[in-house]
Amino acid sequence: METKLLRGEQEKDLQEAARLLHAGETVAFPTETVYGLGANALDADAVRKIYQAKGRPSDNPLIVHIYDKKQLNTLTEHVSETAQQLMDAFWPGPLTLIFQKKQDAIPDCVTGGLDTVAVRMPNHPVALRLLQLADLPIAAPSANLSGKPSPTAVAHVQHDLDGRIAAIVAGGNCTVGVESTVLDLSGETPVILRPGGVTKEQLEQVTGKPVRYAAPFASAEETPRAPGMKYTHYAPEAPVYICTGTPEEAAEKISHQLKPHKGKAGVMLSAETLRLLKNKDENLVVNLGSRNDLKQITSSLFAALRYFDNSDVEAIYTESFPTEEIGAALMNRLQKAAGSKKI
Ligand code: TXA
Ligand code: MG
Numbered sequence: 001m002e003t004k005l006l007r008g009e010q011e012k013d014l015q016e017a018a019r020l021l022h023a024g025e026t027v028a029f030p031t032e033t034v035y036g037l038g039a040n041a042l043d044a045d046a047v048r049k050i051y052q053a054k055g056r057p058s059d060n061p062l063i064v065h066i067y068d069k070k071q072l073n074t075l076t077e078h079v080s081e082t083a084q085q086l087m088d089a090f091w092p093g094p095l096t097l098i099f100q101k102k103q104d105a106i107p108d109c110v111t112g113g114l115d116t117v118a119v120r121m122p123n124h125p126v127a128l129r130l131l132q133l134a135d136l137p138i139a140a141p142s143a144n145l146s147g148k149p150s151p152t153a154v155a156h157v158q159h160d161l162d163g164r165i166a167a168i169v170a171g172g173n174c175t176v177g178v179e180s181t182v183l184d185l186s187g188e189t190p191v192i193l194r195p196g197g198v199t200k201e202q203l204e205q206v207t208g209k210p211v212r213y214a215a216p217f218a219s220a221e222e223t224p225r226a227p228g229m230k231y232t233h234y235a236p237e238a239p240v241y242i243c244t245g246t247p248e249e250a251a252e253k254i255s256h257q258l259k260p261h262k263g264k265a266g267v268m269l270s271a272e273t274l275r276l277l278k279n280k281d282e283n284l285v286v287n288l289g290s291r292n293d294l295k296q297i298t299s300s301l302f303a304a305l306r307y308f309d310n311s312d313v314e315a316i317y318t319e320s321f322p323t324e325e326i327g328a329a330l331m332n333r334l335q336k337a338a339g340s341k342k343i
Contacts, residue, residue: 003162008126008171018133020166026050028143028157029130030171031122033094033179033197034150034302035157036065036140037165038130044107047139051109053164056146061112062139063096063180064119067131075117075137077102082207083185089206092123094180094197110139120180126171142179143168147235148309149302149337152177156306177299178329184214195329213328236305238266240316240338247291250319251276253343258283263314268304270297273319284311294321298330305337317343 004020006013008030017027024046026039037053039046041064051058064075069087072079076099079087083097101117111117122128131138142150145160152174161168181196183203190211192200203211243253251273258265258279268286269277277285286304289296308316318334321327 001163001166003158003165004167005158006167006169008130008169011129013169014126014130014133017130017167017169021046021130021134021136021138024049025166026053027130027167027169028151028161028165029127029140029169030124030154030174031065031127031140032124032174033122033176034152034174035143035154035168036122036127036138037143037157037161038065038138038140040134041106041110041137041139044109047107047109049165050139050141053161054141054144054146056141058109059112060141061114061118062110062141063182064106064110064117065127065131065138065140066119066121067092067128069121071137072099072119075102075105075119076100080185082190082209085206086183086185086203087121090198090202091121092128093121094123094176095203096120096180096182096196098182098184098186098193100186106137106139116186118182124171124174126169130169149236149305150179152299152302156303159306173299175299176295177302178333181329183211195332197326197329199325200328201325235337235339236309236316238308238313238316239341240305240318240334241341241343242318242320242334242338243343244320247273247319248276251278254317254319255279257315257317257343264312266308266311266313266316268301268308268316268318270319270321284308284313291321294325294327294330297321298326298333301330301333 026049028037039050096118098116143157144151151157154170176197181198182194184191192213243250255278265283270291272291288300323331
């Protein structure tokens, strides 16, 4: 299939993208978090094309994207006071809320057979305009091949999905750079199933209640509450090692690793730690930004992992970051990429 490249700033291109969505096709589009691969959430055949294009396991449910809170009525019958508060505070934005699904509202393949549905309103002018023109609930996972880092630039989407989907709407780089926070409000205490663009601290401030993280997923037999959490994610081809400690300690450990390194290594570090690094010649080095700006570091991460995937590095070294605020999402993604390999 030939994948059309459409321009997000052109109204007629967005109309074409909306037409394709209505025709049951898949269209990738930018959001503030990562690019999504959209299809009409009411059309089971269209949604199946998403799973096919990504090579995604069919029990991993999708997030439904909307542009107007009114669309919620078609998806769920009950919106709690806390959910209302959170939507008022963070929508449009990188927060996905889980609702009890309205019976027969959407096909089972969207929700992986669960009786709940995940919904978010993205904060990106191109995404919002496309959703408005289509005027449909749009199911959209990240627009990457399953198991690859989520795409934060249009080139990433083309690399993974060109020829496999109907169209890609180009709209620049994603500013948040990690996926939305997925929040479960079914119990007394709100539970973060996936840390993301909206932080635990922000959620606590708005709800006035403690919010907790879901326990890390333990075994393949257990059924995690966010089914996506059980799959390996964001793992680049070369092993990733997180070198712990202060910038001085991390730089020391990595310099030591690089000295006897046989093949080429990839190094992705903060500007501060990079300055302290020795033996970096002949290795691929990525400066993620300053440790004083963890948002910048977070938004650089997936592009760095993809850069190493397109190279011949045999190992990737990085450092650890504080887990407050956006650091929680950053370390969550780094740990997934590393599969807990630490030095
Ligand atoms: O930022 C984002 O959320 C991006 C952009 C495109 O909006 N989308 C995204 O979708 O990251 P995806 O499919 O890659 O991740 C969806 C996550 C998965 O971990 C999935 O298991 C979880 O949300 N999820 C979806 N529906 C759920 C439900 N009903 N209950 C619990 N978890 C759910
Ligand atoms: Mg994904």
